[in-house]
Amino acid sequence: xxxxxxxxxxxxxxxxxxxxxxxxxxxxxxxxxxxxxxxxxxxxxxxxxxxxxxxxxxxxxxxxxxxxxxxxxxxxxxxxxxxxxxxxxxxxxxxxxxxxxxxxxxxxxxxxxxxxxxxxxxxxxxxxxxxxxxxxxxxxxxxxxxxxxxxxxxxxxxxxxxxxxxxxxxxxxxxxxxxxxxxxxxxxxxxxxxxxxxxxxxxxxxxxxxxxxxxxxxxxxxxxxxxxxxxxxxxxxxxxxxxxxxxxxxxxxxxxxxxxxxxxxxxxxxxxxxxxxxxxxxxxxxxxxxxxxxxxxxxxxxxxxxxxxxxxxxxxxxxxxxxxxxxxxxxxxxxxxxxxxxxxxxxxxxxxxxxxxxxxxxxxxxxxxxxxxxxxxxxxxxxxx
Numbered sequence: 546x547x548x549x550x551x552x553x554x555x556x557x558x559x560x561x562x563x564x565x566x567x568x569x570x571x572x573x574x575x576x577x578x579x580x581x582x583x584x585x586x587x588x589x590x591x592x593x594x595x596x597x598x599x600x601x602x603x604x605x606x607x608x609x610x611x612x613x614x615x616x617x618x619x620x621x622x623x624x625x626x627x628x629x630x631x632x633x634x635x636x637x638x639x640x641x642x643x644x645x646x647x648x649x650x651x652x653x654x655x656x657x658x659x660x661x662x663x664x665x666x667x668x669x670x671x672x673x674x675x676x677x678x679x680x681x682x683x684x685x686x687x688x689x690x691x692x693x694x695x696x697x698x699x700x701x702x703x704x705x706x707x708x709x710x711x712x713x714x715x716x717x718x719x720x721x722x723x724x725x726x727x728x729x730x731x732x733x734x735x736x737x738x739x740x741x742x743x744x745x746x747x748x749x750x751x752x753x754x755x756x757x758x759x760x761x762x763x764x765x766x767x768x769x770x771x772x773x774x775x776x777x778x779x780x781x782x783x784x785x786x787x788x789x790x791x792x793x794x795x796x797x798x799x800x801x802x803x804x805x806x807x808x809x810x811x812x813x814x815x816x817x818x819x820x821x822x823x824x825x826x827x828x829x830x831x832x833x834x835x836x837x838x839x840x841x842x843x844x845x846x847x848x849x850x851x852x853x854x855x856x857x858x859x860x861x862x863x864x865x866x867x868x869x870x871x872x873x874x875x876x877x878x879x880x881x882x883x884x885x886x887x888x889x890x891x892x893x894x895x896x897x898x899x900x901x902x903x904x905x906x907x908x909x910x911x912x913x914x915x916x917x918x919x920x921x922x923x924x925x926x927x928x929x930x
Contacts, residue, residue, distance in 0.1 A: 547575040554643035555579035556587040559666045578632040589614035601628045630655045657687040664816035666692035673866045674911050675770035690816040697812035698791030698803035715792040717784040721755040732887035753876045762854025783841045850890045862904035863914045870918035871896035
């Protein structure tokens with residue numbers, strides 16, 4: 546029997562990779578709903594090819610274009626943030642939560658609240674609302690499968706029934722494009738240099754996060770909410786080959802690692818087929834050709850972002866929300882050449898020091914803290930000129 550599938554953020558990189566796998570397994574999946582924010586042309590193309598029950602565009606001004614593009618197909622159309630939430634709440638066997646940013650939190654929560662099995666590819670759900678989200682996952686009996694390559698790797702080798710035997714979890718980081726640069730060289734790095742990731746094909750924002758290693762700090766926060774360990778049991782190793790994606794050390798000295806070529810279709814396929822496995826059209830790992838695997842500790846002096854994230858996690862409450870918002874604003878300012886690369890982490894640290902907000906109790910609280918942090922960050926950015 547086919548598995549019914551909802552893809553939130555179908556025109557983004559995660560959504561497109563998910564549909565690549567659906568295309569390779571025709572008949573195995575039945576699309577219920579797909580959604581996009583503004584890329585209506587791509588959404589129409591996907592809907593015509595994969596024939597979901599409904600296609601939803603976030604920008605309401607694009608509804609007429611979506612309706613015209615799908616005229617005569619019998620595919621239902623809708624628009625707006627509430628329509629995406631409604632699509633997430635529709636019955637399906639699996640939900641791919643691939644909407645980027647804060648916009649993905651409420652649709653993901655809607656899927657959680659109906660007890661869905663979902664692949665989580667949205668960082669904000671756990672970085673900004675980890676305690677709220679995981680409490681609802683438990684209350685509603687939802688199943689959350691991590692899609693990020695590092696968390697998915699750990700999920701594959703983490704013995705959840707015997708977590709008390711786990712000594713530590715190790716997230717690997719490529720080190721990004723500036724792994725071997727000095728602090729002075731990094732200070733004046735250009736946006737073009739920062740987005741040129743050596744191993745992964747990613748968007749501009751996540752590529753810059755890789756260059757600062759902020760992405761790895763954010764992943765530490767996510768991992769803390771996903772796996773039942775103490776904060777000091779999560780570590781980071783720089784691994785430039787991006788072949789070992791995550792490791793789990795047990796109290797008997799065993800270290801289990803998940804390995805594979807750097808291709809997001811592998812963790813996506815794992816989630817789509819869970820608890821089984823499925824074929825994925827990815828490059829097969831050839832260790833003999835690779836020849837070597839290198840590891841080193843991250844340099845906190847050159848990459849202070851990881852420690853910023855550890856500090857925010859330790860402080861808890863609203864701090865991770867402020868961290869995330871300030872980083873998004875700082876990265877945008879760097880990409881528009883308003884600040885230098887070396888100022889990104891310093892700017893985030895300054896905004897964190899100004900935070901006095903209490904811990905959020907709801908997604909509305911998360912939104913309010915996020916907006917306030919963005920206002921503060923904008924003021925700090927302006928003060929630098």
